[in-house]
Amino acid sequence: MRYLPLSEAxxxxxxAKIGASSIDELFKDVPEEARLAGPIDGLPMHASExxxxxxxxxxxxKNMVAGEVPFFLGCGAYKHHVPASVDxxxxxxxxxxxxxxxxxxxxxxxxxxxxxxxxxxxxLLGCEVANASMYDGSTxxxxxxxxxRRITRKTKAILSxxxxxxxxxxxxxxxxxxxxTLATSNPVLEAATDAEALIAAIDADTSCxxxxxxxxxxxxxxxxxxxxxAHAKGALLVAVxxxxxxxxxxxxxxxxxxxxxxxxGQSIGVGLQFGGPYVGLFACREKHVRQMPGRLAGETVxxxxxxxxxxxxxxxxxxxxxxxxxxxxxxxxxxxxLAFSVHMTLLGERGLTQLAQVNHxxxxxVAGRLAAIPGVEVINDAFFNEFTLKLPVEARPAVHAMVxxxxxxxxxxxxxxxxxxxxxxxxxxxxxxxVSDEDIGALEAALKEVCQ
Amino acid sequence: xxxxxPSGWRPATPVAGEGSATATVTGNRALMLEEPLLFEIGRxxxxxxxVAAAGEGESRLGGLERGGVDLPxxxxxxxxRHYTRLSRQNYAIDLGLFPLGSCTMKHxxxxxxxxxxxxxxxxxxPLQPKETxxxxxxxxxxxxxxxIDLTGMEGVAMSPxxxxxxxxxxxxCIRAALEARGDARQVVLVPESAHGTNPATAAFCGYRVENIxxxxxxxxxxxxxxxxxxxxxxxxxxxxPNTCGxxxxxxxxxxxxVHAAGxxxxxxxxxxxxxxxxxxxxxxxxxxxxINLHKTFSTPHGGGGPGSGPVVLSKALCPYGPLPYTARYxxxxxxxxxxxxxxxxxxxxxxxxxxxxxxxxMFTRALSYILSHGADGLRQVAEDSVLNANYIxxxxxxxxxxxxxxxxxxxxxxxxxxxxxxxxxxxxxxAKALIDEGFHPMTMYFPLVVHGAMLIEPTETESKANLxxxxxxxxxIAERARAGDAALKEAPIYAPRRRLDETLAARKPxxxxxxxxxxxxxSGEGAGIGGG
Numbered sequence: 001m002r003y004l005p006l007s008e009a010x011x012x013x014x015x016a017k018i019g020a021s022s023i024d025e026l027f028k029d030v031p032e033e034a035r036l037a038g039p040i041d042g043l044p045m046h047a048s049e050x051x052x053x054x055x056x057x058x059x060x061x062k063n064m065v066a067g068e069v070p071f072f073l074g075c076g077a078y079k080h081h082v083p084a085s086v087d088x089x090x091x092x093x094x095x096x097x098x099x100x101x102x103x104x105x106x107x108x109x110x111x112x113x114x115x116x117x118x119x120x121x122x123x124l125l126g127c128e129v130a131n132a133s134m135y136d137g138s139t140x141x142x143x144x145x146x147x148x149r150r151i152t153r154k155t156k157a158i159l160s161x162x163x164x165x166x167x168x169x170x171x172x173x174x175x176x177x178x179x180x181t182l183a184t185s186n187p188v189l190e191a192a193t194d195a196e197a198l199i200a201a202i203d204a205d206t207s208c209x210x211x212x213x214x215x216x217x218x219x220x221x222x223x224x225x226x227x228x229x230a231h232a233k234g235a236l237l238v239a240v241x242x243x244x245x246x247x248x249x250x251x252x253x254x255x256x257x258x259x260x261x262x263x264x265g266q267s268i269g270v271g272l273q274f275g276g277p278y279v280g281l282f283a284c285r286e287k288h289v290r291q292m293p294g295r296l297a298g299e300t301v302x303x304x305x306x307x308x309x310x311x312x313x314x315x316x317x318x319x320x321x322x323x324x325x326x327x328x329x330x331x332x333x334x335x336x337x338l339a340f341s342v343h344m345t346l347l348g349e350r351g352l353t354q355l356a357q358v359n360h361x362x363x364x365x366v367a368g369r370l371a372a373i374p375g376v377e378v379i380n381d382a383f384f385n386e387f388t389l390k391l392p393v394e395a396r397p398a399v400h401a402m403v404x405x406x407x408x409x410x411x412x413x414x415x416x417x418x419x420x421x422x423x424x425x426x427x428x429x430x431x432x433x434x435v436s437d438e439d440i441g442a443l444e445a446a447l448k449e450v451c452q
Numbered sequence: 453x454x455x456x457x458p459s460g461w462r463p464a465t466p467v468a469g470e471g472s473a474t475a476t477v478t479g480n481r482a483l484m485l486e487e488p489l490l491f492e493i494g495r496x497x498x499x500x501x502x503v504a505a506a507g508e509g510e511s512r513l514g515g516l517e518r519g520g521v522d523l524p525x526x527x528x529x530x531x532x533r534h535y536t537r538l539s540r541q542n543y544a545i546d547l548g549l550f551p552l553g554s555c556t557m558k559h560x561x562x563x564x565x566x567x568x569x570x571x572x573x574x575x576x577x578p579l580q581p582k583e584t585x586x587x588x589x590x591x592x593x594x595x596x597x598x599x600i601d602l603t604g605m606e607g608v609a610m611s612p613x614x615x616x617x618x619x620x621x622x623x624x625c626i627r628a629a630l631e632a633r634g635d636a637r638q639v640v641l642v643p644e645s646a647h648g649t650n651p652a653t654a655a656f657c658g659y660r661v662e663n664i665x666x667x668x669x670x671x672x673x674x675x676x677x678x679x680x681x682x683x684x685x686x687x688x689x690x691x692x693p694n695t696c697g698x699x700x701x702x703x704x705x706x707x708x709x710v711h712a713a714g715x716x717x718x719x720x721x722x723x724x725x726x727x728x729x730x731x732x733x734x735x736x737x738x739x740x741x742x743i744n745l746h747k748t749f750s751t752p753h754g755g756g757g758p759g760s761g762p763v764v765l766s767k768a769l770c771p772y773g774p775l776p777y778t779a780r781y782x783x784x785x786x787x788x789x790x791x792x793x794x795x796x797x798x799x800x801x802x803x804x805x806x807x808x809x810x811x812x813x814m815f816t817r818a819l820s821y822i823l824s825h826g827a828d829g830l831r832q833v834a835e836d837s838v839l840n841a842n843y844i845x846x847x848x849x850x851x852x853x854x855x856x857x858x859x860x861x862x863x864x865x866x867x868x869x870x871x872x873x874x875x876x877x878x879x880x881x882x883a884k885a886l887i888d889e890g891f892h893p894m895t896m897y898f899p900l901v902v903h904g905a906m907l908i909e910p911t912e913t914e915s916k917a918n919l920x921x922x923x924x925x926x927x928x929i930a931e932r933a934r935a936g937d938a939a940l941k942e943a944p945i946y947a948p949r950r951r952l953d954e955t956l957a958a959r960k961p962x963x964x965x966x967x968x969x970x971x972x973x974x975s976g977e978g979a980g981i982g983g984g
Contacts, residue, residue, distance in 0.1 A: 001829045003559055005915035006836050014843045014916065018861070023835045026842055026861040027730060029699035034735045039827035040601055046826035049563050056820060059594075060572025062587030064580065073577040076807055083501055085532050087569075090754075093546030094539035097560050099892075100756035102552075104954075105947040106887055109542035110755035113535075116490045119964040123522050129963045132756070135613035138807035166807035169791075173774070173803035177627065177657050220514055250516040264807075273568075274588050275578030275808025276613070277758030289963065295756065300957035303950035312957040322648045323655035330649050331614040331746070335754025342535055345490055346500035348525015354499075357506035364509055382514025403581050411579045418792040433503065 001046055066272055066408065070439035070446075072366075074386045074430025075216065075411040076137065076164050076242045077275065078267040080355075081434055086269050086342045090335055100295075100331070104310045105302075110334065111309035114297035117341040124247050124344070125261040126254025127283035131294040132311075133337040134280025134329065137242055137264025138170040141210065143282065143293045143327055144238045144260045145171060145180060148208035150291045150326070152234060155180045156205045161187040161194050162215025164242060165416045171210075180207075186417055189390050189426050191381040193221045199229040206235040208260075213239050213253055214246055216416070217379065217428060218386035227257025236260060243267055244281065245432075246384040248349075248356030260284045269343030270336050279336035289313070293327030355433060359385035363431040366440055370429070373448050379426075386430040388413075391451055395427040398450040407446040484948060487537040491965040494524025500531050522967075541948040542755070543892045549914055549922050553865045553895035553907025554647065554695060556725045556747035561824065564750065564817035573816045578808035588812065589788050595819045596762075596778040599743060602830070604734025605764035607780055609773045611810035615722060616649040618742025618761025619689075621774055621805055623657045625740055625765060626687045626716045628772035628802040637686035637715070643672050645695045645899035650720060659686060666901055670696040670856040670867075674705060681713035691720040692736075693727065695899040696856055697841065697865035697907065707737025716740070716769070724748045725911070726838055726864035729831030739766040745811070749818035760814035771800045776809055836912035837864040840919060844908055847923045851930040855902055864911070870904025874936030879904040882929050884951065887944035889925040 006014075011023075020026055027035060039045070047055075066079050073079070090096065094109060101107030101114075114132040121130035134140040145157045157175075159168055159182055168184055175182050183201060187194075198209050209230050214220045227237040239253030241263035253261045263281035270278055284292055290313065298312035347355060363385040371378045375392030389410070391398055396414035413426035429443075479486040511517075526534060543550070550557035568574060576585055596608045609625075612618040623640070630637055640654035643664045651661040664680065665673045672690065681688075688710050692700045700706065707717045719733050719741040725748045733741050745751045745760040753759075765773055777789045777798055789797045791804070825833060838861075845866035849857050853871035856862070870879045883893030883906075895907040910919060932940050944950065 001825065001832060003561060003824070004829070004832060004836055004912055005918075006839070006912075010916040011836075011839060014839055018839075018842045018846045020842070020861065023839065026835075026838050027699075028860060029701045029863075030727070030731055031701060031704060034704065034731050036730055036732065036831075039831055040729065040732075043598070043601055043827035044823070046829040047823055049824070052563060052820055052823045053567065055823065056567050056591070056816070057570060057572075059587040059591050060567075060570040062590070063572040063576050064584035065571045066575045066577055066580075067571060071577075073579055075579055077578055079575075079577070083528070085500070085528055089532065089535045089539075091565065092536065092539045094542040094544045095535075095755055096565075096752045097545040097557075098542045098755045099550065099552055099555055099557060099753045103543070103883070103887065103893055104952045105884070105944050105949045106541075106543035106892065107755075108948050109538040109540065112487070112489065112538055112541075113755075115963075115965070119491065120523060122964050135617065135758075136806060139613065139617070139805075164807065166804060169804035170806060173624070173805060176802070177624065179658070220516055222514075222516060247518065247521065249518060250513055251518045252521070255518075271574050272577050273574055274576050274585065274812035276806070276811040277760070277813050279758075286963075289961070296961075296963055298957040299962035300953045302952045306949060308949040308952045310952050310954050310957045312954065312961055312963075315958070323651035323661045325648070325652040325655075328616045328620060328649050328652035328656050329614075330616040331753075331757040331759035333758045334756035335752065336758055338535075338755065342531065344523060345494065345526050345531050345534070346528065347523070348494060348499045349496040349521055349523045351499035351501045351503060351525055352521070352523060354503040354506070355501070358503055360511065360513065361506040361509055364512055365507070367512075380512070382512055382516070384513070400581055400583070403584055408577070408580060408584070415579060 064408065070407045070442040072410045072429045072431060072443060073408055075416065075428050076166065076264060077272055078243055078430060078432055079272055079434055080245065080267055080432050082269055082271060082343060083346050085346065086339050089342050090339050095338055096335065101311060104308065108308060111297050113338050113341055115299065115309050117337045118297060120341060120344045121281050122283050124244060124252065125241065125263065125281065125283040126252025127261050128286040129289050130281065130283035131292055131296050133333045134282050134294055135333060136276060136278040136280045137240065137262065138167045140262035140280030140282050141167045141240050142171050142174045144262045145208060145210065147260060147291050147293065148236045148238060149180060151288055152207045152236060154205050154207040157207055158183045158198055158201050158209045160198055160211040160215065161185045162217060162219060163210055163212045163240060164216050167240065186420050186423065187217055189379050189388065189423065191379055193219050195221050195226055198226055202229050202233045202235055204233055206233060208236040208238045210238045210240060213241055214243060214384050214386060217388040218383040219380050220250060220382045220384060223253055223256040223258060238262065243384065243386065245356055245359060248352035249360055250384060265340045269339035277333060277336055279333040279340055291326060294329055295332055358433045362433065362435055363387065366429065366431045369440065369444055370447060373451060375451055385432055386428060389427045389429060391425045391427055393451055394424045398427065401450040402446045405446045407442050409443055409446060485537045485540065487534060489965055490534065491524055491967065494526050496522065496524055498525040498527060500526055500528040548890060549910065549918055550892040551894050551908045551910050552892065553909040554722055556909060556911055558750055558911040559913035560750055560752040561821060563824065564820040567820040568813050568816040591819060592788060592815055593778060595815050598822050599762055599764055600780055602728060603741060603764045604732030606767045607765045607770040607773060608778050609763045609765065610778050611774060611776060611806050612742065612761040612763055613806055613811060614757065614759030615742055615744045615761045616653060618763045619649055619653040619720065620656065621763045622718050622740035622742060623653055623687065624802050625769045625772045626718065627657055629769055630686055632800060637684055639685045641680060641685060641688045643690065645901045646689060646691055647695065647720060647722065650689045654689065669859045670698050671700055672706060674702045677706060678709050681709060681715065683714065685713060685715045687716045687718050689718045689720060691723060693723040693863035696902065697862040697867050698856060699863055703736040711737065722747060723864065726834055728834050729827060730834045739769050745814045745818040750821045751814045751817040758811055758814065760811035772802050774803060774805045775801050777801065833912050840910040840912060840914055841866045843919060844910060844923060848926060851927050865907055865909035867902055868906045869902050873933040877933045877936060877940065879906055881940040881943065882906065882933055884943040885929045885940050886925065888946045891922055891925060
């Protein structure tokens, strides 16, 4: 077996040193009836690298690859071009095969990267501090609600109907077990968000208002009035960003008064990968940092006075606090945080702004052209790189019909909200820099045909 | 003991302060290169990507234009150098033995990386219509099939993002099953030696956590457990093999007692590497167990994630699993169930734990690893990992106190205590000295039930020569700790940094870079969190 260095001679010599006559003797604590006599029946034996590659490549080839067709899917995961150097760097063994930096003297690479990542995330989201990453956007969103509960000591969270339905589902699952009550509803296919309704719903028992920006339908709205209304009642504003590239062009939630800003960082540096692994972003005000979940890298000095970095404030964490921890999170998303950070470093403000401008310009162009198809309506007034169409037909079969024409034309709201008739004709279309003129033409033609 | 290095070369005993004796202009020391922060070398107008100019046209941003964002950029050569230099300040499994107990730092095969990057897996969107991702769903189902068979369980929830997330999944299943029968139990029992995530998870799920004592032989005290079981106990969380590196021989009796009391058995699968292919937890009465794909099945740790923690479930818990869920039917077929099918197939599911499908990129790597080993290779993995750990245990028990060695062999990790060290010397001194010898230290001070614990997990991917070198280094350090060699306190002296001031970091937290004011004075109190 190519991954196992011990030879039979090694094994014999080691058993002799141990004083055991056989390997089985080392498993003597396992009750007789639970010991398997040989390899489990019905499972294949070991295979060569070539054989495994062949077998799994055959599975991969059954999938329709985003980069090979006109592609317009978003709703929480976005296809952007990732520079080649990002993947090169995250494949360096010193990053790829390191553990959590518990021995800082020999983990300064990872620790400095995390410190830089935290700074980049905080600045991008418009906040004072950020942590070293969460699992993904959906779990970060739930953790933000828990953090708001700890800070305000209230348990009622008001969720905007523009929050990603998977995120709502995750929060609903967790709230069942924590005693939080969540106010939720389905979105409405119209230009206005539910900002006014949210403001009206805030009361003295509210821990936080959770607003996605841009929202699930691609709409953007000023969060300042919601933040002010929340603060007036002693509640917090939690903002959720699933497309961080947007923040190269539009105001950051932290700049508009959000107290906790969480996000899905996949869009920057991390590929689509069928939904994971991704990287959760989590940022907040400095005064709340001791209630923040997740790992934190901090600056310090070594015994010679040289600057260095360590994991810090771990008295919030499970390995110290056990049942009193702020969260049970242990492993986070280190390598994806590295990918995010490398891509962000390559972009810089200049590249990020340009990238965001291209996304927005492309999206405006596509929205204009699709709106010209008879019966098709763009519901958004304002958007970044994603908008929602109201089709004259049900969107879910329309998406399947477009697949027949080799076009991945968007996410139907029927997929995200099964059984909700009012949303059945909604199609969310995302347009990034990877979309070519030919792709736009193909989408336009396919949509025209399926809407007839 | 002969030479530490196979070539016969042996470094002189480190001398305190030697590391800083000769200064260079740059602060670099040949291949040991200092690297500034990105924020000290990057510029806001610099970029390492060329983006086509956006066309002129309308803007539909609703008046929300941002006034800029202070993010420095680097050109590609500068960026590649920045990160390459930083990478060289990391220890990694690719560089040498990484014997962190309970972490299973084994070799990460590069075939897995190649498979995960096939466009058919790497470049597909989680919300693509199912007919366009049949290969991806099949891959998840095939991995699920293996995980079910290797554990002897009934079903598996694939979506949990890491081990602790898997624990949460398992306990939520248990709570949902209890609620379904109208049984509001309050307590989860956890051994003293458990990972910190166990009590944290139980508390999150709304349970009161109580400890179960251990016997002098490092096992769960079965009689004490039985005495505590009652109608208020929802579950017992057991790690098996446990964190002392020992198999729980009474596991079946524990499960039987727990089930008789109407409760469930959660098994922390962090240590599954020791028994994969040789023992099926399902045969021991386990109801739920997470499997760390980033431990047993070799997906890279990446400096702290991403992980992946699928949870295998017993028949009693399957109906309550999260969505999406992978069910296995009587005829052996496997199916991925999402919300829209849930009404018919999984009406009692406790709901969704994450957006989308879980850690697909880890599933591809884990299946690649599993297919490479096959049923026979995985069995050999368990055997070699246990052999390597016992070899370390028996090679060092004369110089390090091995509290459980008298009771027989260990599983895949060997545990030692700091008993016998000179006054004032502790486990951390041994750990830091190992760094100077070119090894990553073992897990320190965990589990808490062993004083000054040193938990060593070599894994099966180390050669005998590597183990011999490690044993020689640790033997020498142990002897110095017993003798009270003051130089140990200075270690490490050859690492990129000496011991770091963690107290300062926590007392005055600096968690983000603050650009210094132009006059050279600090513009911001990096700390500023108050309280101190």
